[in-house]
Amino acid sequence: xxxxxxxxxxxxxxxxxxxxxxxxxxxxxxxxxxxxxxxxxxxxxxxxxxxxxxxxxxxxxxxxxxxxxxxxxxxxxxxxxxxxxxxxxxxxxxxxxxxxxxxxxxxxxxxxxxxxxxxxxxxxxxxxxxxxxxxxxxxxxxxxxxxxxxxxxxxxxxxxxxxxxxxxxxxxxxxxxxxxx
Amino acid sequence: xxxxxxxxxxxxxxxxxxxxxxxxxxxxxxxxxxxxxxxxxxxxxxxxxxxxxxxxxxxxxxxxxxxxxxxxxxxxxxxxxxxxxxxxxxxxxxxxxxxxxxxxxxxxxxxxxxxxxxxxxxxxxxxxxxxxxxxxxxxxxxxxxxxxxxxxxxxxxxxxxxxxxxxxxxxxxxxxxxxxxxxxxxxxxxxxxxxxxxxxxxxxxxxxxxxxxxxxxxxxxxxxxxxxxxxxxxxxxxxxxxxxxxxxxxxxxxxxxxxxxxxxxxxxxxxxxxxxxxxxxxxxxxxxxxxxxxxxxxxxxxxxxxxxxxxxxxxxxxxxxxxxxxxxxxxxxxxxxxxxxxxxxxxxxxxxxxxxxxxxxxxxxxxxxxxxxxxxxxxxxxxxxxxxxxxxxxxxxxxxxxxxxxxxxxxxxxxxxxxxxxxxxxxxxxxxxxxxxxxxxxxxxxxxxxxxxxxxxxxxxxxxxxxxxxxxxxxxxxxxxxxxxxxxxxxxxxxxxxxxxxxxxxxxxxxxxxxxxxxxxxxxxxxxxxxxxxxxxxxxxxxxxxxxxx
Ligand SMILES: Cc1cc2nc3c(=O)[nH]c(=O)nc-3n(C[C@H](O)[C@H](O)[C@H](O)COP(=O)(O)OP(=O)(O)OC[C@H]3O[C@@H](n4cnc5c(N)ncnc54)[C@H](O)[C@@H]3O)c2cc1C
Ligand code: SF4
Numbered sequence: 001x002x003x004x005x006x007x008x009x010x011x012x013x014x015x016x017x018x019x020x021x022x023x024x025x026x027x028x029x030x031x032x033x034x035x036x037x038x039x040x041x042x043x044x045x046x047x048x049x050x051x052x053x054x055x056x057x058x059x060x061x062x063x064x065x066x067x068x069x070x071x072x073x074x075x076x077x078x079x080x081x082x083x084x085x086x087x088x089x090x091x092x093x094x095x096x097x098x099x100x101x102x103x104x105x106x107x108x109x110x111x112x113x114x115x116x117x118x119x120x121x122x123x124x125x126x127x128x129x130x131x132x133x134x135x136x137x138x139x140x141x142x143x144x145x146x147x148x149x150x151x152x153x154x155x156x157x158x159x160x161x162x163x164x165x166x167x168x169x170x171x172x173x174x175x176x177x178x179x180x181x
Numbered sequence: 182x183x184x185x186x187x188x189x190x191x192x193x194x195x196x197x198x199x200x201x202x203x204x205x206x207x208x209x210x211x212x213x214x215x216x217x218x219x220x221x222x223x224x225x226x227x228x229x230x231x232x233x234x235x236x237x238x239x240x241x242x243x244x245x246x247x248x249x250x251x252x253x254x255x256x257x258x259x260x261x262x263x264x265x266x267x268x269x270x271x272x273x274x275x276x277x278x279x280x281x282x283x284x285x286x287x288x289x290x291x292x293x294x295x296x297x298x299x300x301x302x303x304x305x306x307x308x309x310x311x312x313x314x315x316x317x318x319x320x321x322x323x324x325x326x327x328x329x330x331x332x333x334x335x336x337x338x339x340x341x342x343x344x345x346x347x348x349x350x351x352x353x354x355x356x357x358x359x360x361x362x363x364x365x366x367x368x369x370x371x372x373x374x375x376x377x378x379x380x381x382x383x384x385x386x387x388x389x390x391x392x393x394x395x396x397x398x399x400x401x402x403x404x405x406x407x408x409x410x411x412x413x414x415x416x417x418x419x420x421x422x423x424x425x426x427x428x429x430x431x432x433x434x435x436x437x438x439x440x441x442x443x444x445x446x447x448x449x450x451x452x453x454x455x456x457x458x459x460x461x462x463x464x465x466x467x468x469x470x471x472x473x474x475x476x477x478x479x480x481x482x483x484x485x486x487x488x489x490x491x492x493x494x495x496x497x498x499x500x501x502x503x504x505x506x507x508x509x510x511x512x513x514x515x516x517x518x519x520x521x522x523x524x525x526x527x528x529x530x531x532x533x534x535x536x537x538x539x540x541x542x543x544x545x546x547x548x549x550x551x552x553x554x555x556x557x558x559x560x561x562x563x564x565x566x567x568x569x570x571x572x573x574x575x576x577x578x579x580x581x582x583x584x585x586x587x588x589x590x591x592x593x594x595x596x597x598x599x600x601x602x603x604x605x606x607x608x609x610x611x612x613x614x615x616x617x618x619x620x621x622x623x624x625x626x627x628x629x630x631x632x633x634x635x636x637x638x639x640x641x642x643x644x645x646x647x648x649x650x651x652x653x654x655x656x657x658x659x660x661x662x663x664x665x666x667x668x669x670x671x672x673x674x675x676x677x678x679x680x681x682x683x684x685x686x687x688x689x690x691x692x693x694x695x696x697x698x699x700x701x702x703x704x705x706x707x708x709x710x711x712x713x714x715x716x717x718x719x720x721x722x723x724x725x726x727x728x729x730x731x
Contacts, residue, residue: 055566055567056567056570057566057570057571058567058568060568060571060572062571077237081237081238117567135565135566136236138566139553139556139566140229140553143228143552143553143555143556143574144228144229144236144552144553145226145227145228145229147225147227148229148237156552156574157552159574159575160552160574160575160578160579161578161579162396162519162552163519166395166396166519
């Protein structure tokens with residue numbers, strides 16, 4: 001496990017994802033633009049996925065899915081526990097862009113936010129298997145343990161009003177470190 | 182390998198107790214456990230990978246690799262499941278079995294729970310039966326389990342339980358906020374709320390400290406070692422006698438028999454995958470209901486072509502667990518205080534005595550909630566995703582209470598474990614195949630239990646509620662699996678005697694949830710433990726050197 005992924009405010013891969021979010025992106029420092037720094041995804045796939053994830057959990061006064069590291073979560077698991085879902089992601093993302101080009105003449109990530117919302121609603125209806133997979137993984141990444149790459153700085157837990165770091169006796173289980181296994 | 186008196190298969194709730202009781206009585210014991218001996222440091226409170234939320238795998242076994250099971254759902258046909266998928270119906274595979282990571286509710290069943298057929302009559306198509314033992318037979322062993330394992334709580338608020346000789350050894354934990362909200366509401370409804378009995382130190386006990394009330398309890402190992410399972414009570418005692426050897430990562434393959442039809446030991450695969458044989462005078466199967474049935478069925482020989490104890494096609498039948506139903510109430514004030522273990526209050530008013538219903542079950546508030554467990558637990562009509570979902574998470578995470586309970590299942594002979602004809606595990610052994618369902622009356626009771634939960638929540642001030650009462654198409658056994666090697670006096674309709682001795686092989690015992698005739702309206706672990714104490718005592722009483730007194 002690269003140590004640079006843990007604890008650093010925004011890694012390169014997250015920068016790519018955040019940069020793909022157009023107007024909703026957080027202001028981030030320039031961390032470089034090296035391509036292809038994912039475990040499984042390629043950059044175009046990452047941009048499309050970020051667009052979908054950010055409709056599932058959009059930004060308000062708390063970060064969107066991709067801003068909180070959900071892409072890192074999904075990408076890591078596609079190289080680990082969710083290897084069995086790789087084909088579903090490959091095909092689903094390709095179809096999403098194909099649908100988007102057909103309706104709007106552009107890839108999903110290049111659309112306006114209202115257009116993206118319309119597209120993601122269509123994906124939910126027309127490709128529900130893929131959509132449900134992405135929905136589950138997005139919610140897991142956002143609300144799950146930070147050590148898996150999503151929920152950066154326990155941001156969703158803070159949003160829910162949970163004490164962070166947790167109360168006495170719990171700090172030894174540092175949620176930001178990777179699992180032993 | 183040196184011959185021993187007893188091989189015990191499975192170091193879980195029951196197996197740990199049997200190993201302790203036999204080894205302290207002077208028998209030499211080998212305890213085989215397919216899983217590892219974990220500590221809380223191995224599990225690292227991980228919301229996505231523990232024994233309850235298993236999205237990224239089971240924290241305490243089995244591993245996804247090489248341990249499949251097949252489930253035959255009439256809706257979709259046979260399907261192979263990984264251990265971390267819900268359909269697999271897993272409990273755990275590690276030293277301590279389920280008790281390393283359980284929620285640790287530790288109930289006594291009620292006297293009526295042992296006499297279900299006499300009280301209600303068997304609904305048509307069910308296999309509802311009485312136990313061959315009564316509550317009074319088991320009472321001394323409930324008491325022993327409560328004091329040796331260590332249970333906190335207080336039954337005194339409920340008049341519905343059977344007589345007991347003394348109170349629980351530890352007082353309940355201080356009430357959390359949900360308790361404080363639900364208790365007066367229950368009393369206004371004329372119910373009798375009480376503190377859930379828990380295998381958890383509320384005060385220092387057995388040389389270990391009390392619960393520090395953390396956020397991650399059910400599904401996790403306890404870093405304070407305040408949660409009491411077999412791994413931190415009876416198994417260390419067994420090992421300290423010098424008479425018991427625990428072999429971890431050892432998977433029992435079959436019980437070996439001689440040409441007179443008696444068991445002579447166990448064949449197993451060791452941690453390196455090598456086939457080993459441990460000879461013994463007796464064999465005790467404590468592998469949890471599904472795997473115990475599988476091991477019996479996999480133990481085929483010339484004299485036992487259909488597996489051990491299976492002369493009358495009873496092994497694997499009457500599989501049951503619990504049908505959980507209930508409701509979530511949403512409030513306009515904070516109900517949640519982030520103080521573990523969360524579950525704290527129960528009513529047992531609805532377990533028996535409703536005309537037209539064949540039993541019922543306890544209702545309790547739910548364990549502490551992790552955010553990931555909230556994502557589907559939303560007010561009716563909340564969108565499944567998008568800004569509204571995110572805002573509902575924010576609005577209701579701390580403003581909801583879930584009340585639910587285990588409906589006592591009405592067993593059916595068709596709900597069963599068999600061996601799958603095609604699928605094998607990594608050692609090449611046929612895997613368990615689960616099929617059938619409990620009697621449908623169970624689901625009618627479940628709906629009423631959900632409505633009762635809803636009424637309690639409304640009385641407590643819920644502004645809206647969400648009812649959870651499904652009608653599964655396949656038996657739901659999972660963590661509460663039981664019933665596959667029924668205890669009974671009639672050798673044709675059961676697998677073991679009331680001493681847990683297999684009817685047709687007198688030196689093989691099944692001692693775990695498998696022997697439950699019915700599974701009560703409560704989580705089963707304390708009853709499994711009490712039966713393990715009872716059966717061990719009988720076994721030791723009849724023991725003479727290398728066999729039984731005749
Ligand atoms: C997350 C969770 C929460 C729970 N909460 C509660 C609760 O609050 N209250 C309650 O009463 N119950 C609860 N339970 C259920 C409880 O843990 C079980 O009822 C209990 O552990 C069953 O006891 P057992 O002895 O039958 O089997 P187990 O405790 O499962 O032990 C069986 C052991 O046998 C081993 N084994 C299986 N096959 C083989 C083989 N072939 N060779 C070698 N070893 C083998 C397994 O690895 C396992 O360790 C919970 C369970 C879980 C997982
Ligand atoms: S709530 Fe208590 S018993 Fe449960 S894991 Fe935390 S400290 Fe242990």
